[in-house]
Amino acid sequence: MxxxxxxxxxxxxxxxxxxxxxxxxxxxxxxxxxxxxxxxxxxxxxxxxxxxxxxxxxxxxxxxxxxxxxxxxxxxxxxxxxxxxxxxxxxxxxxxxxxxxxxxxxxxxxxxxxxxxxxxxxxxxxxxxxxxxxxxxxxxxGGSGDSGIMAGYGVYHGLKACALEVFGTDALAGKTIAISGLGKVGSALAENVLKEGASLIVSDVRKPALTKWKERYGALIVDPGEIFDVQCDILSPCSVSNFLNHRNIKRLKCKIVGGAANNQLADQQKDAEALQQRGILLAPEFVINAGGIINFYAEIGGYKPELARSKTENIHTVLSSVFSKAKLEKITPVEAAYALAKEKIDQASGLRGVNQGMSRHRPADGMRS
Structure with a gap:
């Protein structure tokens, strides 16, 4: 290597x-x-x-x-x-x-x-x-405590931006949302979309974690391997890395993919392109799942919950700008998000173009031996 x-x-x-x-x-x-x-x-x-x-x-x-x-x-x-x-x-x-x-x-x-x-x-x-x-x-x-609550809140606002892009309205009422992984972030997301009137399909390797969602909220429970086949409006990966790959992307029956998991795509570039070819909108995870680190940032100098909340809600606006750039330049949302972020970094450093070996707004290469 x-x-x-x-x-x-x-x-x-x-x-x-x-x-x-x-x-x-x-x-x-x-x-x-x-x-x-x-x-x-x-x-x-x-x-x-x-x-x-x-x-x-x-x-x-x-x-x-x-x-x-x-x-x-x-x-x-x-x-x-x-x-x-x-x-x-x-x-x-x-x-x-x-x-x-x-x-x-x-x-x-x-x-x-x-x-x-x-x-x-x-x-x-x-x-x-x-x-x-x-x-x-x-x-x-003096800290903020559990960051999963704000992270889930951020994914919720990100999904609203996705809905606006795909359905013409950011309302999630009446939409079916499939969530894979009901840890702290997935649970916080579920609570937010339920308040708005969405229907839930849930999956988690920990069976006891699913009970309350079925009994209290009428959520449909499916096995982890079946989540790729369910009919839904939105699929939200909130569990493991490398969640989507070239095989299970072909099975998806959703219009939107967006969730809290890191490194959701096995191959960011190829899998992002595969989703786009299928007409499925992808919310880049490093944009939609930023609520947790925003919450951490709001601790500096004493925790400021209003700052954490307002910056997290801004994920909606940021994602909308990503989707606009992707459409304008005919690239994937992942490429658009990297490009926008790179512009911010170059502006901060006073440089333009390639900097410190970083390539043109693209996912990191996989490592080969």
């Missing part, structure tokens, strides 16, 4: 490996672009088949996070830190504290967020004891 070539082609600034023998910490940190500000991103702890898989995920995530921050007008670049290990067994107080010390050693070049995949509020408390460079704090530390 030629990591340096991949990083140069996609504009990454740094890749760091951390190891602590005492705690067992083994982590990789990717920093994409810091033109707008320090790299910011959540941690993740998971087992990987190979170290290369963890590196690729960190690089891909940090790339999209740069553009997510740019599209949300936030003063951060893109970053990601991945801890390689099983969260149920490898994650100890010593490991989390060690991670915090490594973040602190970056001297502010990387800002970690509370929460993250495999991390909880207790871990945030531990990180806070070791580093100053952290946002996304519990309420009793």
């Amino acid at each position: 030629d990591i340096s070539t991949y990083m140069e082609k996609n504009g990454h600034e740094g890749l760091s490996f951390f190891r602590d023998a005492h705690s067992g910490l083994k982590a990789v940190m990717a920093i994409h672009d810091t033109t707008l500000g320090p790299a910011m991103g959540p941690p993740k702890i998971a087992s990987y088949a190979s170290e290369d898989d963890a590196v690729l995920e960190a690089l891909r995530f940090s790339y999209n996070h740069t553009y997510k921050n740019a599209m949300a007008d936030l003063p951060f670049g893109g970053g990601r830190i991945i801890v390689m290990g099983d969260s149920a067994h490898a994650k100890t107080e010593a490991l989390v504290r060690s991670l915090g010390r490594f973040i602190e050693s970056m001297c502010g070049r990387y800002v970690i967020t509370g929460g993250g995949s495999g991390f909880n509020d207790d871990d945030t408390e531990l990180l806070l004891q070791e580093t100053r460079h952290i946002i996304g704090l519990p309420v009793h530390h």
Whole structure:
């Protein structure tokens, strides 16, 4: 695997490996672009088949996070830190504290967020004891608490923008929305669309999580593998990465795809084109799912809920501008969103055109061995 070539082609600034023998910490940190500000991103702890898989995920995530921050007008670049290990067994107080010390050693070049995949509020408390460079704090530390609520609220407003583009109205009443994944963000999204009078189809690998949606709200429950075949107006991926690929895209019976999951497409460029060819509107995930990081940003200097809410509602306007550019230039919404974000980054740096090896408003390349 030629990591340096991949990083140069996609504009990454740094890749760091951390190891602590005492705690067992083994982590990789990717920093994409810091033109707008320090790299910011959540941690993740998971087992990987190979170290290369963890590196690729960190690089891909940090790339999209740069553009997510740019599209949300936030003063951060893109970053990601991945801890390689099983969260149920490898994650100890010593490991989390060690991670915090490594973040602190970056001297502010990387800002970690509370929460993250495999991390909880207790871990945030531990990180806070070791580093100053952290946002996304519990309420009793002056933070905003659960960012999933605002993230779901943002996806809701993003879907309204999609509906306006496809149906001529942003009203979701009477629309059927299929949500894959009812974690914190998926549940918050579901609550918002139900208030507006939408019908729900839901899927989650955790069966108990589905019960209340059927009993209280009459949602139709389907198995995770069947969500691609349901007749619906909107499909909202709020669970795993690589949710859509060239095989299951052919099965879709929806007009819109937009959700909270990161890296929803197995191949961003080809799969975005495949959706467009089928007449399915795609909301780029790094635009529609920005509510969580907006909520984090609103903590700086003391949490300001009105700011978080207004900037999150603006996702509607931002997505509409993405769709307008895509139609005008006859490109996919993903390409349009990258182009708009790149313009913001170039403006901030005082440069135009290609910058730091970043290519012309396109998804990051896949890594090949």
